[in-house]
Amino acid sequence: xLSERQRMILNAIVDDYIRSAEPVGSRSISKRGDVTFSPxxxxxxxxxxxxxxxLEQPHTSAGRIPSIKGYRYYVDHLVTLNGVGDQDxxxxxxxxxxxxxxxxxxxxxxxxxxxxxxxxxxxxLGPEMxxxxxxHFQLVPINDVSAVxxxxxxxxxxxxxxxxxxxxxxxxxxxxxxxxxxxxxAGVPFYKVKSVLHSEIAKExxxxxxxxxxxxxxxxxxxxxxxxxxxxxxxxxxxLTQPExxxxxxxxxxxxxxxxxxxxxQLFQSNPGGIQVKIGTENALxxxxxxxxITATYSYDGxxxxxxxxxxxxxxxxxxxxSLLNYLSKDIANLMSRWYK
Amino acid sequence: xLSERQRMILNAIVDDYIRSAEPVGSRSISKRGDVTFSPxxxxxxxxxxxxxxxLEQPHTSAGRIPSIKGYRYYVDHLVTLNGVGDQDxxxxxxxxxxxxxxxxxxxxxxxxxxxxxxxxxxxxLGPEMxxxxxxHFQLVPINDVSAVxxxxxxxxxxxxxxxxxxxxxxxxxxxxxxxxxxxxxAGVPFYKVKSVLHSEIAKExxxxxxxxxxxxxxxxxxxxxxxxxxxxxxxxxxxLTQPExxxxxxxxxxxxxxxxxxxxxQLFQSNPGGIQVKIGTENALxxxxxxxxITATYSYDGxxxxxxxxxxxxxxxxxxxxSLLNYLSKDIANLMSRWYK
DNA sequence: GTTAGCACTCATCGAAACGGAGTGCTAACG
DNA sequence: CGTTAGCACTCCGTTTCGATGAGTGCTAAC
Numbered sequence: 001x002l003s004e005r006q007r008m009i010l011n012a013i014v015d016d017y018i019r020s021a022e023p024v025g026s027r028s029i030s031k032r033g034d035v036t037f038s039p040x041x042x043x044x045x046x047x048x049x050x051x052x053x054x055l056e057q058p059h060t061s062a063g064r065i066p067s068i069k070g071y072r073y074y075v076d077h078l079v080t081l082n083g084v085g086d087q088d089x090x091x092x093x094x095x096x097x098x099x100x101x102x103x104x105x106x107x108x109x110x111x112x113x114x115x116x117x118x119x120x121x122x123x124x125l126g127p128e129m130x131x132x133x134x135x136h137f138q139l140v141p142i143n144d145v146s147a148v149x150x151x152x153x154x155x156x157x158x159x160x161x162x163x164x165x166x167x168x169x170x171x172x173x174x175x176x177x178x179x180x181x182x183x184x185x186a187g188v189p190f191y192k193v194k195s196v197l198h199s200e201i202a203k204e205x206x207x208x209x210x211x212x213x214x215x216x217x218x219x220x221x222x223x224x225x226x227x228x229x230x231x232x233x234x235x236x237x238x239x240l241t242q243p244e245x246x247x248x249x250x251x252x253x254x255x256x257x258x259x260x261x262x263x264x265x266q267l268f269q270s271n272p273g274g275i276q277v278k279i280g281t282e283n284a285l286x287x288x289x290x291x292x293x294i295t296a297t298y299s300y301d302g303x304x305x306x307x308x309x310x311x312x313x314x315x316x317x318x319x320x321x322x323s324l325l326n327y328l329s330k331d332i333a334n335l336m337s338r339w340y341k
Numbered sequence: 342x343l344s345e346r347q348r349m350i351l352n353a354i355v356d357d358y359i360r361s362a363e364p365v366g367s368r369s370i371s372k373r374g375d376v377t378f379s380p381x382x383x384x385x386x387x388x389x390x391x392x393x394x395x396l397e398q399p400h401t402s403a404g405r406i407p408s409i410k411g412y413r414y415y416v417d418h419l420v421t422l423n424g425v426g427d428q429d430x431x432x433x434x435x436x437x438x439x440x441x442x443x444x445x446x447x448x449x450x451x452x453x454x455x456x457x458x459x460x461x462x463x464x465x466l467g468p469e470m471x472x473x474x475x476x477h478f479q480l481v482p483i484n485d486v487s488a489v490x491x492x493x494x495x496x497x498x499x500x501x502x503x504x505x506x507x508x509x510x511x512x513x514x515x516x517x518x519x520x521x522x523x524x525x526x527a528g529v530p531f532y533k534v535k536s537v538l539h540s541e542i543a544k545e546x547x548x549x550x551x552x553x554x555x556x557x558x559x560x561x562x563x564x565x566x567x568x569x570x571x572x573x574x575x576x577x578x579x580x581l582t583q584p585e586x587x588x589x590x591x592x593x594x595x596x597x598x599x600x601x602x603x604x605x606x607q608l609f610q611s612n613p614g615g616i617q618v619k620i621g622t623e624n625a626l627x628x629x630x631x632x633x634x635i636t637a638t639y640s641y642d643g644x645x646x647x648x649x650x651x652x653x654x655x656x657x658x659x660x661x662x663x664s665l666l667n668y669l670s671k672d673i674a675n676l677m678s679r680w681y682k
Numbered sequence: 683g684t685t686a687g688c689a690c691t692c693a694t695c696g697a698a699a700c701g702g703a704g705t706g707c708t709a710a711c712g
Numbered sequence: 713c714g715t716t717a718g719c720a721c722t723c724c725g726t727t728t729c730g731a732t733g734a735g736t737g738c739t740a741a742c
Contacts (some may be wrong), residue, residue, distance in 0.1 A: 384706075
C-alpha cells in the first residue's frame with residue numbers, strides 16, 4: 001500500500017513524463033506546486049517507488065520514468081478522467097450530426113475523428129456478424145454463370161459476394177430455394193445458420209426440388225463463408241510523431257504490424273466489454289510491447305457489435321483517451337438505436 | 342543526342358545508384374566490366390552529362406547521382422525490361438489460382454502481392470463506377486424507416502447503402518417505381534442516370550403514381566450519390582526501408598499523405614491508359630516530389646476499370662516494376678473476362 | 683521526519699582532428 | 713586527338729576529447 005505522499009509523487013511523475021517524454025527529476029516535481037516537499041525528500045520517496053517496481057531509471061543520474069507496473073497503478077488508481085473537452089465535444093457532435101448512410105461510413109469516419117482528436121492511431125473493428133442474425137438473403141443474377149448474393153443482417157449491415165453458378169443448375173429451382181431460405185432463416189443468428197440448414201431445411205426441401213444437394217451446399221457456403229470483420233485504421237502515421245519512435249526501425253516494426261489485419265484482430269481478442277487498458281507487455285504481440293492499447297466495445301441493444309481501439313506509446317494520455325472512448329462508444333450506440341429501432 | 346558511350350555510362354550510374362543508394366564514382370563504374378574505359382575518361386563524360394542536366398553532384402568531391410531528367414532518360418531509352426522472374430511469376434500464378442469471390446478481394450489481394458514482390462508501396466484504385474453501366478437496382482426493406490439499396494453494375498461490382506425513408510411514402514408506390522427504374526435504367530451508364538431519370542422517366546411516372554416527386558428524388562440521390570472509388574493501400578511501411586526516408590519527418594509526410602484517400606485519388610488523375618511513369622517533381626503532389634509513381638490501368642472489354650500504382654523513391658527499380666505491372670494488369674483483365682463474359 | 687550540501691555519474695553537445703573517397707586539371711602517351 | 717596516369721584539393725563522415733549540466737545518493741544538520 002502506498003502512502004498518500006507516494007501516490008502524489010507517482011502521479012506527478014507519470015503526468016510529467018506523459019507530457020515531456022523525458023525522465024523526471026526530483027527538482028522539477030518539487031517546483032510543480034502540488035507537491036510541497038523538497039527535492040531531497042522526493043528523492044527518497046522515488047527510491048522507494050523504484051524498489052516497489054513502479055519507477056525505473058534509464059541510467060544512473062537520470063530522472064525516473066514510470067515502469068509498466070507504474071502505469072498500471074496510475075491507470076487503476078490515480079488517473080483523473082476530466083471528461084471530454086469542449087473543443088473535442090463539438091467536433092464529435094458535428095461528426096454525428098452529419099448524414100451517414102453507410103454503416104461502414106460511420107465506423108470509418110469514427111476512426112478518423114478519433115485519431116485526429118488524440119494524435120494516436122485508431123483501430124476500429126467493424127460489426128461482428130456472428131453475434132447478429134440474418135434478416136434477408138437474396139440472389140441477383142448477373143449473367144448465365146454468376147450472381148451476386150446479398151446478405152442483410154438485422155443490424156442493417158450488408159454483405160455481398162459474387163458467386164459462380166455451376167453448370168446444370170436450374171435457376172428456377174434456385175429461386176424456389178432462396179425463397180424458402182428466407183422464410184426459414186430470417187431471424188436466425190449467423191452462427192446457427194449452418195445447423196438449421198442441415199436439420200430443418202434439407203429434408204423438407206428434397207421433396208420439392210431435384211438435385212437440391214448441390215444448390216444447398218452452394219448457398220450454405222455463401223452465407224456462412226468466413227466473414228472476417230473489417231478493420232479500419234486511421235492515423236497510423238501519428239505513430240511517427242512520438243519521440244519514442246524516432247528510430248525508424250522501431251517505427252517500421254509497428255507500422256508493419258498495423259498493416260496485417262490478422263494480427264490486429266488477434267489484438268482485440270478477449271474483450272470483456274467496457275473499456276480495457278493494456279499497457280506495454282500486457283499486450284499479446286511483441287511488436288507493441290512499447291505501446292499501450294485502450295479498447296472499448298460498442299454495442300446496440302445489449303449486443304456487442306464491434307470494438308474501437310486507440311494505440312499509442314505507453315506514455316499515453318490515458319485520462320483523455322479513456323474519456324473520449326467512453327463518450328464515443330456511447331454515442332455510436334445511440335446513433336444505432338436511432339436508425340434501426 | 343547522347344553518344345553510345347554516354348548512354349552506357351548513364352545507364353551504369355543509374356543502375357548502380359538504384360542498387361546502392363549512394364553517389365556513384367568514376368572508379369566503381371570503370372571496375373564494373375561492362376564499361377571498359379578508365380576512370381579519367383568516365384569523369385570527363387560525367388562532367389558532360391552533368392552539364393546536360395542528366396546527373397547531379399550532392400556536393401563537390403562526391404560521386405554523381407541521376408537527376409529527375411536523368412531518370413527520365415533512363416526510363417524512356419535505357420531501361421531493360423527483363424520480364425517477370427520465375428519466383429515472382431510463380432507467386433502471381435498461385436495468386437490467381439486462388440478462388441476469389443469478391444471483386445474487392447481480388448483487388449485488395451493484388452495490392453498486397455504487389456507490395457510484397459516489389460518492397461514498395463502499392464496503391465490500387467477500385468473499379469470506377471462512372472465508366473460502367475447500371476445492371477440492377479433494388480430496395481430491401483429493413484424496417485419501417487430504413488432500407489438497403491443495392492446497386493449492381495455490369496461489371497459485377499456491387500454497392501450498397503442504407504437509406505432512411507421519409508414518412509408518408511407508400512411502400513407500394515416505391516416498389517412500382519423501383520420496378521420501372523429497373524426497366525428503364527438497365528444498361529445506362531452511371532453518369533447518364535441522372536439525365537435519363539429526368540428526361541424520360543419523370544413524366545411517364547407521374548401518370549401512375551401520386552407524389553412521385555419525393556420518391557424519385559430520393560432514389561436519384563441514392564443511385565447517383567457521390568461514389569468514391571475505393572482505394573486499397575498495401576506495404577506503406579515499406580517506405581521506411583528506403584534509406585532516403587530514414588529521416589522520420591520525411592517519412593511522416595509521405596505516410597500522412599498516403600492516409601488521405603482524397604489526395605491519393607488526385608495522384609491518379611489523368612490516366613491515358615497503359616503504363617505511365619511519373620518521376621519526382623513530375624508528380625502533382627509536393628509530398629512525393631522525391632518519389633516515383635508507376636501506374637497501370639486495368640480494363641475489361643476495352644473499358645478502363647481502375648488503376649494500379651507502385652510508389653517508391655525516385656531511385657526505384659523501374660525495369661522490374663514496369664514488367665510486373667504489365668504482367669499483372671493483363672492477368673487481372675483475363676481474370677475478369679473469365680468471370681463476367 | 684525533513685532538508686541542505688556535496689561528491690559523483692553519465693548522457694549530450696560542440697570543436698578539433700583524421701581519413702578517405704572522389705573530383706578537376708594537367709601533362710604524357712599512342 | 714582521344715585516352716589515361718598522376719596529383720593536389722575538397723569536403724563529408726567519423727572519431728576523439730573535454731566541457732557542461734542535470735540528477736542522483738549519501739551524510740550530516742535542523
